[in-house]
Amino acid sequence: MLLQTLYRCFFLILFITLGLSPIFGNSIDTLVKTSESFQMVASHATKAVVSISTVTTVQRNPYSSFYGFNYYNPYTNQEREGLGSGVIATKHGHILTNHHVIEKADKITVTLSDGREFDATLVGTDKKTDIAVLQIKAKNLPIIHFADSDQLSVGEWAIAIGNPFGLAGTVTVGIVSATGRSGVLDVDNYADFIQTDAAINPGNSGGALLNIHGKLIGINTAIFSQSGGYMGIGFAVPINMAKRVMEDIVSYGRVKRGMLGVTIKPVTDTLVRDLRLPTKEGAYVLEVKPGSSADVAGIKPGDLIIELGGKKVADYLALRTRISELKLNESSYCVVIRNNKKKRLDFTLFSDYESLAGTMDPLGLSVTKLDTNHRRDFNIPKHISGLLITEVQKGSIATHYRLVPGQVITKINNRDIRSLDDYRRIVESSNMFLFTVYEQGYEFNLVVRR
Template structure:
């Protein structure tokens, strides 16, 4: 009996092996037709938040900072009035039914108990009305107090009839790379949301082609569309930045975002409230970030700092004795390793402020007190150029008797003409000697009138151009 059982077992195993081999090597794959059935949707997998785990492991608690700040962030709606013509005749005459619509939205930060709010200029740009909703769902119409389009900052005011929770300013210069921060926004008009990250970098310029050099705080805290104008705060609940931009191919957060430093935003707010416009002090130097190539070409002993290529006429730098070839290493106690460090710090200052400028000259460190002067430039936005007062050196170079100098081209269309540095001697047959003359001409000129400009080129020849 035992022999029969053993034989049966051997036969059974042989049959299984034979069948397996047939299935593996001979039998054609079977086409399986599935019939749809009602199933429950599987919840989407949520990845582990390693930053939160790291924060917990290091003993950092975000809850207190979040509680202090969520009620200080608001939802901002851009409401515009538009005409809806019913026929071609109304369209040609600019008529039609008047309607209102929300064309954009973002976030804002309450910075005082009486209702002053900071947001991004692009959030409220072109608005006929601005509507603000608090974290408790109360809604108010806001007044636009002022704005700085170049810095992308706008100041709003609401009258809530009560003391509002607000977020106090922190010192953005004191923030450190690697420091924990929270991005607080109200993108969907629900309640404020909070994301956590660190300061990834400081003094970032995200568009080197832009003439308006900015100095941003970079963070990896998640910021998405609708969070523009929201708060970047430290773990103490202090405002260190105004969330402004993300750079990605999709338009959504991809790991880094940018904020206007709070010191810059605060200065803009104080200028607008005190003077009615932003007060810009200038150092009066042109040049760029020092690098290995420049250091080798100029036989310099350092590769960090701001290399002074020229000093502007009648500027504080000229009066203090800064010269071409100097390397700016510090402004007050702020280290300068690149141009955005310099521009970011200068943007927190006003005309007549005195700063201590440490320069490297002939391998010797020298500190010079420099009094900042008022920016003596004027943007002719219609032409896409910026002009400044001409120095005797500028006039001699172009053999011109009078005029202003084109200091920057502001649009891509004008950049291709390579006219920076040229002298404008006449506008609409009127001789100009300063930017005040230019301002006066354009103050009394309508937008649809043609403009006649006389340029003086490098050969001293006069060239007239008509801009429609």
């Protein structure tokens, strides 16, 4: 009896083993093919991912005392080094990276995967999306083809390539954890982030996030971390947004953004209850600027914008992102809920920013007087007065001195500048100036020579 039982167990195990072997074999074949896909992506894409090193001069107060000896400070100027990554985006040597990687850098060096080094030129930068564009003079550069990031699906493969901690060509693999993450890093940021669990660490910023086909889906930007290291939550700027920013920067030296012309109020539970709104999703229109794109389109106060350009508007941050994706004079449409009914409204995006641009001065600058809208849009406090830089001519003297739109010239040669006439008279009558410039909470002096 015992012998029969043993025979039965033996044949049962044999049957199960033989029956499952094709399944195990298929599983292994699938894993091998997936591994080969990763290898193929890595071998091709790493060639187009570069290492970026920066040197920034940090100025100290030269008149502070040092160990009790007044007017002596050997650390007046210090050099700070930084590391990051970048992606070769065009055959002309344009490189996509992050704004925070090269911010205020005095020298930018790009190292290719084959070991060649180049001094990089900053073409332009956009803090609102944390995207910057560099350019190097090199031939036969490998480039990465772009995917359509609007077609991403949660759960698909995501492959990150960069230079974490200076370890060039590091490849990590994960999935797309979520899309459309707005306001997760900075409420003033325009990017609609891709979330991924592919390992992203310091030094990965500006590197590539790719799909299983080796096409670029995003530019790695930041991580969510309580320790400073990888915790499974990373964010990348979608390539569609990065491409739109790059095209403007290459063409104009800055990003030209349109304005819909509405004042938006976040949709809260209280607002839904008080106004009996049909949904909490969307952006509630509080005010419409006369003569704006929204006004011409027929958008009215009280409308709830739930869709723009065929994309869902989840909240007011998503609306701002959707608008920032459009180019000036581009036609689109939005869907609003008015009186509990959906209504489609077509519009063409234009902007009063165009009125800011005047004729270029000899330095390659276009400036204008500050007003309330400028202070709001560029976050300039009330106590700062002067002229706002609205445009910088590509290749101009101003570009050489890293003057950019959004900065405020408060003084020239230690004199307050309050009118365009004062500014033009000084700029046109001399060949060297001492500019006092305000930017993002700081004022600094800059000697500019024609």
